[in-house]
Amino acid sequence: MGREQQLAEVLVGLADSLADDIDPVVLVERLADSCVRLTGADAVGVMVASSRGDLRPLAVTDEQAAFLEFFQLQADEGPCLDCFREGRRIDVPDLEGSRDRWPEVAPYAIRHGYGSLHGLPLRVHRQTVGAVNLLLHGTGGLSPIDLELAQALADVTAVALVNWNPEPLRPSDVSNRVQAALAAKAAVDIATGMLAQAGDLTMPAARAALHDYAGRRHQRLVDVAHALVRRSLTPDGVLHAHDAHDVHDVHDAHDARDVHDG
Structure with a gap:
């Protein structure tokens, strides 16, 4: 199957999620799996904000990604947390060079076979509600076009996650739906x-x-x-x-x- 056909199927699947009977767990798992299939990432994890403002894992594609996300939360440092807190993409093309910035998380990720990663904000109406971790075994990271594609998928998913409707969403609406x-x-x-x-x-x-x-x-x-x-x-x-x-x-x-x- 060509990449164009895969992308079309992914977008149709995510668009189907813009219905009233959205299943949020399946939706976010679909985002994680789609990023692996389409961008070349080796593993993907998605975290969203709890009512207390801290991140919680919502979907991961494998055990190692789950361990890394959990470790970032325990250490209270890492690209995914910075991405969420700053509301912007964090690119780490070589984890070896990031040991000073994340002295606990960077060595942990390297020990578990990762060489680079990207953190993408999960956001709705300029409100950041979580982050997407794209993990790679090699260094160099993903290409700009793959990152743009992953961010587009994350944006569509975030809209579906809060059950888009024509009326403007209040910040409390977004938060309540993420908690759900x-x-x-x-x-x-x-x-x-x-x-x-x-x-x-x-x-x-x-x-x-x-x-x-x-x-x-x-x-x-x-x-x-x-x-x-x-x-x-x-x-x-x-x-x-x-x-x-x-x-x-x-x-x-x-x-x-x-x-x-x-």
């Missing part, structure tokens, strides 16, 4: 943990089961998560449906092979 996104992320994390414990699964496998259940029933991920947390849906109900789907796929594959062999 954090609450949705917390519900999804709790539901994922419930599935992992009930099915003796890894967290990624449990998350996949949750996504599969929601997708096949055309429900929002956060709604399925809330149903699990409220106990109106049981973990076994989700996991057995996931297992049944796997068995069905195996039978379909066997049938297709039999037809082909015949």
